[in-house]
Structure formats: structure tokens, C-alpha cells
Amino acid sequence: MSDEIIKKVQSEYLKKDIPQFKAGDTVRVHLRIVESGKTRTQVFQGIVISRRGSGTDETFTVRKIAAGHIGVERIFPLHAKTIEKIEVVSRGKVRRAKLTYLRGRVGKAAKVKELRTAKKSSK
Amino acid sequence: MIGLLGKKVGMTTIFTDDGRRVPVTVLEAGPCKVVQVKSPENDGYAAIQLGYEPIKPKKANKPLLGHFKKAGTEPFRKLKEFTVEDVSEKFEIGQEIKASDIFKEGELVDCTGVSKGKGFQGVVRRHKFGGGPKTHGQADKFRAPGSIGASSFPSRVVKGLRMAGHMGNRTVTVRGLKIMKILEDDNIILVKGTIAGPKGGYVVIRRSKKKAK
Numbered sequence: 001m002s003d004e005i006i007k008k009v010q011s012e013y014l015k016k017d018i019p020q021f022k023a024g025d026t027v028r029v030h031l032r033i034v035e036s037g038k039t040r041t042q043v044f045q046g047i048v049i050s051r052r053g054s055g056t057d058e059t060f061t062v063r064k065i066a067a068g069h070i071g072v073e074r075i076f077p078l079h080a081k082t083i084e085k086i087e088v089v090s091r092g093k094v095r096r097a098k099l100t101y102l103r104g105r106v107g108k109a110a111k112v113k114e115l116r117t118a119k120k121s122s123k
Numbered sequence: 124m125i126g127l128l129g130k131k132v133g134m135t136t137i138f139t140d141d142g143r144r145v146p147v148t149v150l151e152a153g154p155c156k157v158v159q160v161k162s163p164e165n166d167g168y169a170a171i172q173l174g175y176e177p178i179k180p181k182k183a184n185k186p187l188l189g190h191f192k193k194a195g196t197e198p199f200r201k202l203k204e205f206t207v208e209d210v211s212e213k214f215e216i217g218q219e220i221k222a223s224d225i226f227k228e229g230e231l232v233d234c235t236g237v238s239k240g241k242g243f244q245g246v247v248r249r250h251k252f253g254g255g256p257k258t259h260g261q262a263d264k265f266r267a268p269g270s271i272g273a274s275s276f277p278s279r280v281v282k283g284l285r286m287a288g289h290m291g292n293r294t295v296t297v298r299g300l301k302i303m304k305i306l307e308d309d310n311i312i313l314v315k316g317t318i319a320g321p322k323g324g325y326v327v328i329r330r331s332k333k334k335a336k
Contacts, residue, residue, distance in 0.1 A: 002132045002322055005311060009149055009304075013138050032142070056136045082142040 010055040015079050021060075023048050023099050024092025024112050029062060029076060030085040041084060044074055047092065047112055049099040051078075063102060065110070071103065091115040125205050125212070125225055126329030127153045128175035129312075131236060133322050137303060137313065147303050147313040150234070152222040152328050154310055157214050158194045158202060169207040171214045174199030175325075201325060223307040231331035233298045236320035240292030250285040295319035299333040 021027055029044045046064030053059055058078040066072045076083060092112035102110050129152035137145050159172035176199055180188060183198035191198045194216050207214070214220075226232065246252040246268040255264035268287070272280050297318055304313040318326060 005132050005151070005309065006135050006149055008309070009137070009306070009311065009313065010135055013136075034142075056138070077136070077138075077144055079138065080142065080144060081138050081140070 007055065013056045013079055018078060019086055019088050021048060021086070021088045023050055023097050024094030024115075026089040026092065026112075027062060028087040028089055029074075029083060030087070032082050032084050045089065046072075046074075047099070047102065049073070049102055050097070053078075063099075069106070091117075125171075125207060125209075126232075126327055127155050127220065127222060127225065128173060128201050128203050129153060129222075129326050129328055131318055131320055131322055131324045131326050132311070134317070139303075145303060145315055146317075147315055148234075148300075148318045150312050150314060150318070150326055150328060152226070152310055152312045154219050154221045156196050156199070157216055157218045157220065158191065158196055158199070160214055160216055161204075170204050171207060172202055172204045173220065174202050176200040203327060205329070221307070222310050222312050223305055225330070226302055226305060226312060226328075228302050228305055230302050231299045231333050232302060232314060233296055233329045233331045233333075234300055234314060234318045235294060235296040235327040235329075236318050236324055238291045238293055238295045238319035239321055241290040243288065244290040245287045246285060249287060249290045252285075299331050 025048050026046065027048055031042045031044060033040055033042050044062060044064065046062040049061050049063045051058065051060045056077075056079050059075050060078055061073055061075045063071060063073045091114065093115040094112055099112070102112075129150050132149040132151055134146065134148050137147050139145055153175065155173040155175045157171050158174045161168060161170040161172070163169055174191075174196060177197045178200050180198055182200075183191065188198060196217055241248070245266050247254045247266045252266075252268055254266045255261055255269070257265060268285075271284055271286070297316065300318070301315045302312055303315050305311070306313075312328070314328075320326065
């Protein structure tokens with residue numbers, strides 16, 4: 001009963017146009033940023049290393065290697081209004097839901113293999 | 124201060140239009156019925172008594188049943204009196220009060236609940252004491268409170284000293300919580316922040332003495 005009420009409360013805030021993606025996928029997150037009255041869009045691209053939670057509480061973590069080989073991770077609420085769009089760049093071939101092991105890796109070892117679907121490989 | 128009786132449903136997250144993420148407590152507020160109206164002429168002060176959550180007549184005891192019979196309402200599980208400061212607000216016996224009748228979005232409210240009981244707890248958990256050192260030959264004083272006072276003077280422990288004891292299960296009021304949203308049809312209000320008590324715990328929601336900024 002109480003769960004139903006909470007779901008109803010959340011339903012208004014849930015986005016419906018979120019693409020399917022999971023840990024290992026590479027995504028481009030388009031963020032709306034308001035700076036001194038002006039609005040602009042910033043893109044954060046990286047590998048999704050985790051998804052957690054449900055409903056409006058759901059978040060995902062994106063890790064990228066920034067300039068100077070510095071790992072940068074950002075945690076986004078999946079349904080945040082500041083996220084304009086999430087683009088899936090490529091699908092990753094991974095065997096776990098949380099890719100925290102990437103944190104300890106550098107260079108080529110920190111890469112995730114791309115998932116090749118049947119359609120692509122038939123070419 | 125006029126208010127309503129309600130129940131804590133749980134907590135969740137909502138997003139504001141300017142993109143902020145807000146933690147909210149979901150409360151079922153009312154509907155309550157006026158069971159008794161107290162007036163300055165009769166009782167010396169102005170107040171209303173509200174009933175919340177109807178129950179079967181056989182669940183109420185006889186004296187209370189008589190009270191509800193007099194009001195002409197069904198029996199309620201919870202009764203609570205609220206003083207009426209604003210005399211222009213008129214209430215009648217049997218009148219149903221909903222969340223949307225007395226609260227508005229953006230207003231501040233005070234919420235009173237009974238916190239979860241934690242049982243008998245030591246000073247580390249109950250009062251956030253540091254406990255003793257964990258190393259350097261320490262043997263048996265890991266979570267002890269330490270000294271509780273001087274010796275021959277005053278030869279007693281001062282009153283109110285923080286010690287181990289029962290924790291939780293007490294009435295806690297959180298003031299100045301902002302109403303983020305009211306769902307009129309479901310008698311649901313969303314309040315920013317946390318409120319003491321478990322899901323399903325009874326909560327008293329009053330208009331706040333604090334003013335909205």
C-alpha cells in the first residue's frame with residue numbers, strides 16, 4: 001500500500017525517454033548548465049561503471065579518463081532534469097554489474113571490450 | 124496551531140523545476156473529522172479536536188464511544204486537539220478537514236512523530252561519546268563513558284549527566300519543514316526533509332511557527 005503511494009508520487013518525475021544502457025556501455029551525457037544567467041550544454045562521455053537504485057532514486061556512475069590520465073567519475077541521478085539527453089555510443093562486453101575494477105587499471109587494461117551483436121559481425 | 128493527524132508513508136526523491144534534487148518524506152495527512160469544538164465561552168479557549176483513521180465501533184471503548192456518539196461521527200483511532208489562533212476560522216462538528224484545506228504548497232510545517240525505539244544503549248551510541256583508546260594495552264574500557272565527576276566534592280553525580288539508558292521511542296518535533304507538493308485526491312503531502320518514526324507511524328502535522336523565507 002505505501003509502496004503504491006510512493007510509486008504514484010514518483011511517477012510524475014520519471015523520464016520515459018531514457019535509452020537502455022548498463023554497466024560497460026559508453027555513453028554521452030548531455031548536461032544543462034546554468035552559468036551567470038546563461039544556459040549551455042556540456043557533454044560528459046565515459047564508461048558506465050554502475051547503476052543503482054530504483055524509481056527517482058536511481059543513479060548511474062560514469063567514469064572517464066580526462067587529460068593527464070586522470071580518472072574522473074561522476075554520479076548522475078538518472079531522472080535528473082539537468083540531464084538533457086543520454087546517448088549510448090557503444091555497448092560493452094562485461095560480466096559484472098559494477099565495474100569498480102576499472103579504477104585500479106591504467107591504459108589498455110582499463111578498456112572494456114565492445115559488444116558485437118550478431119548483425120554487426122555478419123558483415 | 125491548527126494541523127492534521129497523519130501517517131508517515133516513506134521517503135523518496137523529487138526534482139524541482141530548476142533542476143534540484145530534493146529528499147522528501149511522503150505523509151498521508153488526514154482526512155480528519157472535527158469531533159469537538161471548544162470555544163472561549165464554554166471551555167476558556169478556542170480549539171478543535173480532530174479524529175483520524177475510522178475504526179469499527181467494537182474497537183473503541185465505551186467512554187470514547189459515547190464521545191463519538193455525541194459528535195455524531197464514526198469512532199476514530201486517534202484523537203488530537205489543536206488550538207485555534209485565528210478566530211475567523213470556523214469549524215463545525217462532523218466537518219471533514221483535508222490536507223488541501225489547511226496547507227498550501229511552499230508553506231512551512233512542524234511535524235511531530237515518535238522516534239524508533241533503540242532500547243537500552245551505551246554512551247557511545249546514545250550520546251556519540253568517543254569511547255576509550257583501542258590500543259596501547261587497553262583491556263576493557265573500549266566503550267566506557269570515562270569519569271562521571273570529581274570525588275569527595277561534590278560526592279555525587281551532577282543531575283543531567285549524559286549516561287547510558289533508553290534511547291529512541293520519544294516524541295520528536297521537526298520544525299520548519301517545507302511543503303513541496305500536495306496531492307489533493309490522495310490526501311498526500313510531500314515535506315522536505317526527514318521526520319522521526321517508522322513507516323506507518325503516526326505524525327502530527329501543524330502549520331509552523333516559523334515563517335517561510
